[in-house]
Amino acid sequence: MPFDKDNRLFMVGFLVIASLVVTAALSALYAVTEPIIEQQKARLFQVRVLEACGLVDHGAEPDDGEIDRLYARIEEVPHDDGRTLYRAYSSERREELIAEALEISGSGLWSEIRLLVALTPDGGSIHGLAVVEQGETPGLGGRITEPEFLEKFAGLELGAPPEYVGIVAYETPDAPNEINAISGATQTSKAVQVILNEGLATFPTTAQE
Amino acid sequence: MPKTGEHWKTFLKGLWEDNPIFRMILGICSTLAVTNQVVNTLAMCGAVVFVITASSLIVSLVRKITGKRVRMAVYTLFIAAFVIMVDIALKAWVPTIAKAMGPYVGLIITNCIIMGRAEAYASNNKPLPSVLDAAGVGLGYAMSLLIIAVFRELLGFGTIAGLRVFGPGFEPWVIMVMAPGAFFMLGSYIWVIRTIQDRQAKRKVEKKRRAATAA
Numbered sequence: 001m002p003f004d005k006d007n008r009l010f011m012v013g014f015l016v017i018a019s020l021v022v023t024a025a026l027s028a029l030y031a032v033t034e035p036i037i038e039q040q041k042a043r044l045f046q047v048r049v050l051e052a053c054g055l056v057d058h059g060a061e062p063d064d065g066e067i068d069r070l071y072a073r074i075e076e077v078p079h080d081d082g083r084t085l086y087r088a089y090s091s092e093r094r095e096e097l098i099a100e101a102l103e104i105s106g107s108g109l110w111s112e113i114r115l116l117v118a119l120t121p122d123g124g125s126i127h128g129l130a131v132v133e134q135g136e137t138p139g140l141g142g143r144i145t146e147p148e149f150l151e152k153f154a155g156l157e158l159g160a161p162p163e164y165v166g167i168v169a170y171e172t173p174d175a176p177n178e179i180n181a182i183s184g185a186t187q188t189s190k191a192v193q194v195i196l197n198e199g200l201a202t203f204p205t206t207a208q209e
Numbered sequence: 210m211p212k213t214g215e216h217w218k219t220f221l222k223g224l225w226e227d228n229p230i231f232r233m234i235l236g237i238c239s240t241l242a243v244t245n246q247v248v249n250t251l252a253m254c255g256a257v258v259f260v261i262t263a264s265s266l267i268v269s270l271v272r273k274i275t276g277k278r279v280r281m282a283v284y285t286l287f288i289a290a291f292v293i294m295v296d297i298a299l300k301a302w303v304p305t306i307a308k309a310m311g312p313y314v315g316l317i318i319t320n321c322i323i324m325g326r327a328e329a330y331a332s333n334n335k336p337l338p339s340v341l342d343a344a345g346v347g348l349g350y351a352m353s354l355l356i357i358a359v360f361r362e363l364l365g366f367g368t369i370a371g372l373r374v375f376g377p378g379f380e381p382w383v384i385m386v387m388a389p390g391a392f393f394m395l396g397s398y399i400w401v402i403r404t405i406q407d408r409q410a411k412r413k414v415e416k417k418r419r420a421a422t423a424a
Contacts, residue, residue, distance in 0.1 A: 011276035018271075018283060022290040029297055036301040044304060061305060138242075138311055139388065 045132060046071050052101045052116040052130040053088035054154065058147035085204065088118065099127035104199025109187040111135030113144075113195060119158075119203060126165070129153040129196075141188030152179045164200045167193040216341050223345025229322045230353035230395075231402045236322040240354055241391040243313050247370040250358035252299065252306045254351035256314060258344065260291040261323045265331040265343035272332050284327040285318070292317045322350060357394050361385045 004010065046067055050056040055070045062070070075087040075094055079102065086101040087094075101118035114132040119125070131145045143149060158164045159177035166173070167189045169181035181189030229235045236257075243253045264287045268275075275283050296314045299307040307314065317323070326346055331339040359369055365386030367375040384390045 005274050006276045006278070010274075011279045014274060014276065015279050015282060015286075018286055022286055026290060026293055029294060033297050033301040037297070037304075040301065040304040044308075142311075 048116050048130040048132050049086050052118040052128045053099045054128045058150050097121045102203055104195055106195035108136050108191040109141055125158055126153045126156045136188045141185040143182050144192055149182055162197055165196050216338055219338050220341040220345040224349040228349040229346055231399045236320050236350055244354055244358040245361050245386040247358045247362050249309050250354050254354055256295045256317055258347035258351055260317055261343045261347040262340055263291050264288045265326050265339045266336055268327045268331040269336045269339035284324055288323055289318050357398055361390055361394055
């Protein structure tokens, strides 16, 4: 019988074998690179902690040596609920506490948003904010990762619970705990407000009050 | 068997005569999306050139045993596999660029230029010309994107690949790095190149006519 590539059985067999070969190749590649990717992710997370604690500027890309040097100022303390509290000190000797950061998360407009929020030691105002992960629309909600937005939180006074912070749209922020939402990304901005207000309620320094 | 000159022509065609951006008007979404900074554009271009060349090679190699009805599935399978490889590689070695490119790496799978070359060329041609054709078209895409990116970054940030070109007195044209700037820039680019190509074509016709009347 002559070879026929359009034979139904052959086509199905060919597709199955091709899929298996491709899957095997990708799995092998993934297995090899997974530890590297995990390591890179952990690095990136450290940078986010440093950003939230104000030790690194938003958008700066410190190299590995710089990250290690600065991260020595961070103390990781296990929190009651299984999360980790990141305490930032002014120097590596860890004497003067400058901020305490905690990871908080919640749903954005399209995706889960994970934030790192740092408070001043007295728990009275936000020291800094960093975005760990988000999948909002690029160019709209995705702009919550931009320094222009994140820098507004540095030094923001906390209001009375449960409205710790207000991210306002269509009006001018007039209270000390309010900032402007991102134009064109009101929903994502509001989501950030909800995540912050719910998250801050679980903070050790604010929860004590 | 075509001569070396033929191969060369196949390769050059993708760069100028059949350039995907200004002749075929394909792959426009990625052109608009990732051209606001030269560094990201370079990563995108490298990824596309790799994926298009590798997938054209494989498609050409299996062209004699690929059934007609499953050919699209086969192309997609290989293209997707190469794109995932690129995605993993970017995440492992240049995570900041991977982050900046966001969803656009995965979207290379749907880049019509790649599927187009597989269907229009690699599926009926031998591996060597297929690779050259794909590389030509891929580099033609890269060339167009880089030209657009250089202008957008220069006008929008005052820098090229992050290096400051204009002094601190320069007021950036913010619109150039936003979406509308991409449309303006792409439109102007196609206009300029097409004008040049039209002139070239006219000159050729003129030459032929003169040669004909002389004879």
